[in-house]
Amino acid sequence: MSRRVQMLIGAGLAALLLWLFLRGTDLAEIGAELRRADYRWVLVATLLTLFANVQRAWRWRYLLMPIKTVGVGSLTSAIFIGWAFTALLPGRLGEVVRPVLIGRREDISKTAAFATVVLERLFDLLTVLSHELGHVLGHADLDPHAVGLEERRCHRSNAAVSRQQAEGATQHAEDECLEEDQAEHVRGPGAERA
Numbered sequence: 001m002s003r004r005v006q007m008l009i010g011a012g013l014a015a016l017l018l019w020l021f022l023r024g025t026d027l028a029e030i031g032a033e034l035r036r037a038d039y040r041w042v043l044v045a046t047l048l049t050l051f052a053n054v055q056r057a058w059r060w061r062y063l064l065m066p067i068k069t070v071g072v073g074s075l076t077s078a079i080f081i082g083w084a085f086t087a088l089l090p091g092r093l094g095e096v097v098r099p100v101l102i103g104r105r106e107d108i109s110k111t112a113a114f115a116t117v118v119l120e121r122l123f124d125l126l127t128v129l130s131h132e133l134g135h136v137l138g139h140a141d142l143d144p145h146a147v148g149l150e151e152r153r154c155h156r157s158n159a160a161v162s163r164q165q166a167e168g169a170t171q172h173a174e175d176e177c178l179e180e181d182q183a184e185h186v187r188g189p190g191a192e193r194a
Helices: 003-021 029-037 039-064 072-088 094-106 110-138 142-188
Strands: none
Touching: 029 110, 039 110, 072 142, 094 142
16 A cells, blocks of 8 residues: 555545534634633643653653663653554553554554563553552551551540540539529428419
8 A cells, every 4th residue: 555545545544533523512612712722731741742752652662672772752752652442442552552553654564562561551550559558658647557546545535525425414414403402401392382
C-alpha cells in the first residue's frame, strides 16, 4: 500500500472519529470554552507529557540495550503510536503495537521487544507497590488496626462520659425526690406543696 493511500485512510478515519465524537454537541459552546481556556496551562501540560514520554523512551532504550541500541526518537515515536492505538482500540492494544512496531523498524525480535515492555510494566508495578508500602510503614496512624483501636477507645470514652452524665442525672433526680420527701415530712402528710 502506498504512502498516499495510508495517509488518506488515516485522514478518513480521523474525520470519522471526530464526527462521532462531536455529533450532538453544541459547537458554539465548545468555541466559547476554547476561547475561555488558559493556554499557558495547556502548554505546561503538553511539555510535561512530552518530557514524561521522552523519559519513558530513555528507560525503554536501556531495557533494549542488551538486544540492540535504539534511538530515543524512534522509541518516543513508537510510544506515541502505542498511545494512539490504546486510545482507539479496547484492551490496551497499544502495549502490543509498540514492541511490534519497534521490532519491525529496528529489525529486532518482536518477542524480545515485547518482553522489555512486560519488564517495564513490572518495574512500574514494583514502584507503585514500594511507594504504597513506604506510605503505610511511614504512617502508623493510618494503620486500619490502629485506627480501629483508637475508635474503640473513643467509643469507650464516650460511653463512660454518657454513663457519668446518666449517673449524674439520676443522682440529681434522686436528690430532688429526697428534698421533696423531706419537705413533705416537715409539712406533714396531706399538706399542699408550694
